[in-house]
Amino acid sequence: MTSGGDDVRLIGGRYQLGNRLGRGGMGTVWRAYDQMLAREVAAKELNVASDDREYHRRLRRALREARAVARVHHPHVVGVHDLVEHDDRLWIVMELIDGPSLARRIADDGPLTPRHTAALGLQLLGALEAVHAAGALHRDVKPANILLRRDGGAVLTDFGIAALEDDESLTTTGELLGSIGYMAPERLTAEEVGPPSDLWSLGATLSAVASGVPPFQRPTGAAALHAVTFADPVIPERVGPLRPIVEALLNKSPGLRPSAATVGAALRRVADGAEDPGPLPPAGAPGDFPEPPAATPANVADTPTLTATPTVTAPHTLTEPPTPTAPHPLTGSPTLAGSPTLAGTPTLDREPTVIDQAAGSRPPRPRGRGRARTWWWTAGAALAVSALATGLFFAFGPPSDGDGDDDVAQPPATTTRKVTVDAARGWQSATSTPVRKGDKVTVRYTSGTWTVDSANLPLVGPVGHTAADDESLRFAQDCKVNPDVPFGTLLGRYPGIPGNPHAVGRAWHFQATRPGTLQLRVNDREGCLDDNKGALTVTVRITH
Structure with missing residues (x-):
């Protein structure tokens, strides 16, 4: 479409495209102007594959992304405004975020303090609870998929590989999506995936944000796969009082991770300046059954403010605490998508993300898949044996050398x-x-x-x-x-x-x-x- 002799790309009869903001495996994100509502938005153009089958697979995945996010109304979840089909392509029109990704922020200014990290963690936890309440999983929580508003508030975005709990998986056999270092071990071994898997990713993100180093950083994808499945996380000293929270969230067994309510209470203590986050029992432990709030998905968890925390613009410190509230009109030049992952975090079986060279970032190099598949089967077999042994232990208890006299006290069944x-x-x-x-x-x-x-x-x-x-x-x-x-x-x-x-x-x-x-x-x-x-x-x- 042309206007006044100048070429103008108009999508869906109302969204005028501007400059490109970033490119990723799922598509290209553009700045756009909504002529009907007179506001700036972000328009994500789904990549067109070379064959029809691949295109329809991507189309279904993008529809799933949009549907999952559109069902969630939360100040720390990116808002989806519209779905548009134009020139045989699908466009997802989203809220425009006026700040960099958390990965870019750390790459430019260094890690955040534990208190600042805890405050952002509370916001992300509330966002995840809202996503889970809507029956969805994010499946790719990491610093590169968290954007920062001008007031310092965090926004969870890039639901490109999110999957609704009540839909079958759209990934092909043997295909893993997401960054390995932030993926829960049950995802790598084809076990049941649920909200605890997103909490694992949150734990890995908190450690990376507070230290600058992902807890399972390895030089290759296969090595990172092995580390996530078998190795203990590397948690630097500068993580400070967040260490117990991170260790609890990165438990290899989903059932032994703390509940979102327990994690929220611990993060709030750290954000308030406490050196001890308090107890973090597994989700099913006695005393870990808080009454659920009679709330809608938009306010499932309290949205914290960054009071008494350092400013987002200075490395390591905050001086003017922003208060994240509901999304507000945006006027600045945002950064959406295309943000770098932290150094040393490989990806597996995901299309490489291409970043604008003008932003000073290099596209990640592609990784081989053969060795990762070897670890897939090794990890699956080992974890299955471990799960079986754990199940037998909890079902029948440790071996006994007694004869089972009736007068011996029996443990609760x-x-x-x-x-x-x-x-x-x-x-x-x-x-x-x-x-x-x-x-x-x-x-x-x-x-x-x-x-x-x-x-x-x-x-x-x-x-x-x-x-x-x-x-x-x-x-x-x-x-x-x-x-x-x-x-x-x-x-x-x-x-x-x-x-x-x-x-x-x-x-x-x-x-x-x-x-x-x-x-x-x-x-x-x-x-x-x-x-x-x-x-x-x-x-x-x-x-x-």
Whole structure:
């Protein structure tokens, strides 16, 4: 399209393209101007492959990226405005961030202080909780995919390889996406991947940001793969009080990593200046069952302010604390995509990222795949054996040399099962046998999404629909089982428990005061379930 004799690229009849901001494996990002709303945006152009099959694979992946991010409304998650098909290509129109990537910031000015790192970590943790509540995983959390606003607030971006929990993987057999040094070991060994995998990546990111060195930095992709799967992380001294947090998050076993609530409390202590972050028990440990907030995905976790932390412009120190709030009008020259990864962090089986040479960065060199595949199978076999040994230990305990006399005290017995809760049904039993008096019960969200209005509202996670979507159903408030929480919230009830029906959210823990049956359901009454869709999977653990 031309205007006044000058060539003007106009996408979707409203987005006027400007200069290129960066290029990556998934596409090219352009500065653009939204003529309809008179604002600057970022437009991500999906790369066109040479053959139709590859193009459609990329198209599906980009649609997945946009859908995953568009479902999340959080000040520290990049906003997606629009999807446009133009000239047989897909364009994702996003919020324009007016600052560099965290990787660029560290490369230019050096590592951040532990307090500053903890403050940014709190923001990223809140962003991840919102993403997980929407039923999505990021899968590529690293400094290069975190942008900084002018006020210093962090924004999680580049969902190019994110995968929705309720969709099958789009990666081909043997293909790994993302930077190896920031990928959880279960991703490298084809085990079940969930929110703890993103928390692992957050831990690796915190260590790299506070020290300048990724914890699994190796000269080759195969060596990094081996290090992530088998080796202990290298955590420099300058990480300081963040060390216990990083070590807990980088536990090789997902089940032994702390919960997001525990990590948030520890990060807040460090951000406030404490030298001891406090205890970091595994997510399933006693005492680690905080009540889930009755919140929407937009405010699942508190958004911290960088009070009493150093300024983002000076290396190692902050003097004027910015307060990250909701996204604001942007006027500066942003940097979006194309930011460097920290030195020594190889990538595996991902298209090389090409950075504008004007920015002073070199494109990373391609890595071979043969040796990495060797480690893939080695890592998978070793970790499977380790997982089996661990499972036998926890299921049966260590070997005993006794004869099992009845008068010998027996350890508590724990049973764990996964339960699917259907949005189109009412109360559903979550236990195969009645719970006994004194049993400790944990209900923890695992995966899946649902909606109470499949024709008009998006799929959401266990904390239910957003405040805006919940308000749109005000006319049907009589359909709520629990009027104090949004439609779509996961609910539970058990005889004698105060607050029935209880808002389970992501986790619920209680001790039974009488025998009974645990029941779960969606926050939507009988007679109102016809337009419901989807299901959640939860893990129910009972300790006798």
